[in-house]
Amino acid sequence: MKHVRVGLVVPSSNVTVETELPAILGRHPAATFSFHSSRMRMATVSPEQLAAMNAQRERCVLELGDADPDVILYACLVALMSVGPGEHQRVESLVAEQLAAGGARARVRSSAGALVEALRALPARRIALVTPYLRPLAEKVVRYLTAEGFEVADWRALEVADNRAVGCIPGDRVMAAAESLDLAGVDALVISACVQMPSLSLVEPAEQRFGLPVVSAATAGAYSILRAAGLPLAVDGAGAMLRGDAAVVGAV
Amino acid sequence: MTLRLFVLDVPENTAVAEVAGRDLNVAVTRLGPYFVIESADTFSIDRRSTGCRHAVWYSCVAGLAGCQITQFDKDALRLEAR
Amino acid sequence: MKDLSKQHLVRGVDHAAFPTFDPAATVRFYRDVLGFPVVHSICAAGWGPENHPDFIHFFFDIGNDDRIAFFYYFGLPQPPSLGKGDVYARFDPNTPDFFVRSRHLAIHVDSERHLLEYRRRLDASEWPVEMQIQHETIESIYTHDPNGYMVEITRALRPVTPQEDLDANLTIDALVDIVDRPGASLDDLLTRKAELIVERAAAWQEQQERLVESPEGPVHA
Numbered sequence A: 001m002k003h004v005r006v007g008l009v010v011p012s013s014n015v016t017v018e019t020e021l022p023a024i025l026g027r028h029p030a031a032t033f034s035f036h037s038s039r040m041r042m043a044t045v046s047p048e049q050l051a052a053m054n055a056q057r058e059r060c061v062l063e064l065g066d067a068d069p070d071v072i073l074y075a076c077l078v079a080l081m082s083v084g085p086g087e088h089q090r091v092e093s094l095v096a097e098q099l100a101a102g103g104a105r106a107r108v109r110s111s112a113g114a115l116v117e118a119l120r121a122l123p124a125r126r127i128a129l130v131t132p133y134l135r136p137l138a139e140k141v142v143r144y145l146t147a148e149g150f151e152v153a154d155w156r157a158l159e160v161a162d163n164r165a166v167g168c169i170p171g172d173r174v175m176a177a178a179e180s181l182d183l184a185g186v187d188a189l190v191i192s193a194c195v196q197m198p199s200l201s202l203v204e205p206a207e208q209r210f211g212l213p214v215v216s217a218a219t220a221g222a223y224s225i226l227r228a229a230g231l232p233l234a235v236d237g238a239g240a241m242l243r244g245d246a247a248v249v250g251a252v
Numbered sequence B: 001m002t003l004r005l006f007v008l009d010v011p012e013n014t015a016v017a018e019v020a021g022r023d024l025n026v027a028v029t030r031l032g033p034y035f036v037i038e039s040a041d042t043f044s045i046d047r048r049s050t051g052c053r054h055a056v057w058y059s060c061v062a063g064l065a066g067c068q069i070t071q072f073d074k075d076a077l078r079l080e081a082r
Numbered sequence C: 001m002k003d004l005s006k007q008h009l010v011r012g013v014d015h016a017a018f019p020t021f022d023p024a025a026t027v028r029f030y031r032d033v034l035g036f037p038v039v040h041s042i043c044a045a046g047w048g049p050e051n052h053p054d055f056i057h058f059f060f061d062i063g064n065d066d067r068i069a070f071f072y073y074f075g076l077p078q079p080p081s082l083g084k085g086d087v088y089a090r091f092d093p094n095t096p097d098f099f100v101r102s103r104h105l106a107i108h109v110d111s112e113r114h115l116l117e118y119r120r121r122l123d124a125s126e127w128p129v130e131m132q133i134q135h136e137t138i139e140s141i142y143t144h145d146p147n148g149y150m151v152e153i154t155r156a157l158r159p160v161t162p163q164e165d166l167d168a169n170l171t172i173d174a175l176v177d178i179v180d181r182p183g184a185s186l187d188d189l190l191t192r193k194a195e196l197i198v199e200r201a202a203a204w205q206e207q208q209e210r211l212v213e214s215p216e217g218p219v220h221a
Helices: A017-025 A047-054 A057-065 A087-101 A111-121 A135-147 A171-179 A200-210 A217-228 A246-251 B011-021 C023-033 C112-123 C162-178 C186-213
Strands: A002-011 A031-040 A071-074 A107-110 A126-131 A151-157 A188-192 A214-216 B003-008 B027-031 B034-039 B043-046 B063-065 B067-072 B076-081 C016-020 C038-044 C055-061 C067-073 C105-108 C131-134 C138-144 C150-156
Touching (some): A017 A031, A017 A200, A017 A217, A031 A057, A057 A071, A057 A087, A057 C038, A071 A111, A071 A217, A087 A107, A087 A111, A087 C038, A111 A135, A111 A217, A126 A135, A135 A151, A171 A188, A171 A200, A188 A217, B003 B011, B003 C162, B003 C186, B011 B043, B063 B067, B063 C186, C023 C067, C038 C067, C112 C138
Parallel strands (some): A002 A031, A002 A071, A071 A107, A126 A151, A126 A188, C016 C067, C105 C150
Antiparallel strands (some): B003 B063, B043 B076, B067 B076, C038 C055, C138 C150
């Protein structure tokens, strides 16, 4: 059985990434995963705190490099998208350069890039989002995804500023926000465009409820990691996208 | 047997061709962008008369046909039959 | 799609890299004395199979978006400074200076005024100009950086002419023709070059005259 070591660069107050990603990937029939985190200090999702957090990136990558991971996921979405279009590619390049300079072989992904990658793979062009952010930050996320070529048909901002509180938003509040969206002509629903807002248990019910592919920042991150590791999409209970290759695995 | 010295026609080198040509036994013609400095017998070019700086002087020879350099110093460039 | 096979596509020096054991002095020399901005840095550890210290790789702009870069390895002991050379390469004390100096970086400036400005900056520093020389068509100043690397700053005394382009190519063609002969000398090169001049110079001249009459774009000799 293949073993994949996943390095995670997480905002320090984030607990959801380290809960949901292992829960998703732990279900994979053909591989085992271990998760190794380095933290960037951040409490409030504000532009100032986000800028300070990005500056710690070099230290985090240095720490994770020592563990020789197979893939490193820069697990923040709004930290990248709030800077402006093209930011996830720029940061992924810098992390890759840092790793390459030291001869590390880890692949580099980011949650922002993973969301784009997963939506394109579905394929989805017209999308709807639920975010926990204050409106100005949510608007930046919408602008970022629009610049990547998506049409954001409708979106919600739950306006929770404290990142610790975002980690505690109850599922029915997220689902209610999703219910309120106008999903006419939408190809996919992003039930959580945030790595801290818990949403894993909502993905399957939302797919049943809305009859649409549903992804979250976490399931997109898992998608990207599986692709980077060359593993089939054969995870149950986390949405149709992650079951994409299940028939192939069954046949083996 | 003709002795032929080739010198590239660039501003720093024109004095070399001009001084060489003052010798009645030396003919200066052109081949493309090169001066062809020709004589039936041994000839020399006096460096000081050319006014060339050392760096220019020591790099002014582009080609040699039928001759070899027997003196090339701060005083003169001297060509003799091979 | 345009065929790339005949095109000269490269864009200069992404970086010329050197090790240093004194990054503070290196920064003082390039950034503070010469005014070359720091444009990039990478902090990394040695994660490959070799036993490799943590290091910083840092870059100074040397004009035209070209860069000089240094590696500083934490805790790497500096080799003893025996003989001649720099922190990268040491030579036996009997090695001729012309050979030791043969590898160096020369950086271009556009005018005498600019050359003299860099002269002024170096002369006011711990690393004054050691030599100022006029070559055939260029004028240069030289010093050694804190690592012992020789740095030249140079200006052209006049623009390069097309015939020098031809001449350079004939020199190289002659060199390649004779260099593998045992005992090959400059005399052999000049003799071979004369043959190439006779072969090619007249035709080159005619081509140049045709270009002047109807310019079609750059043609290399």
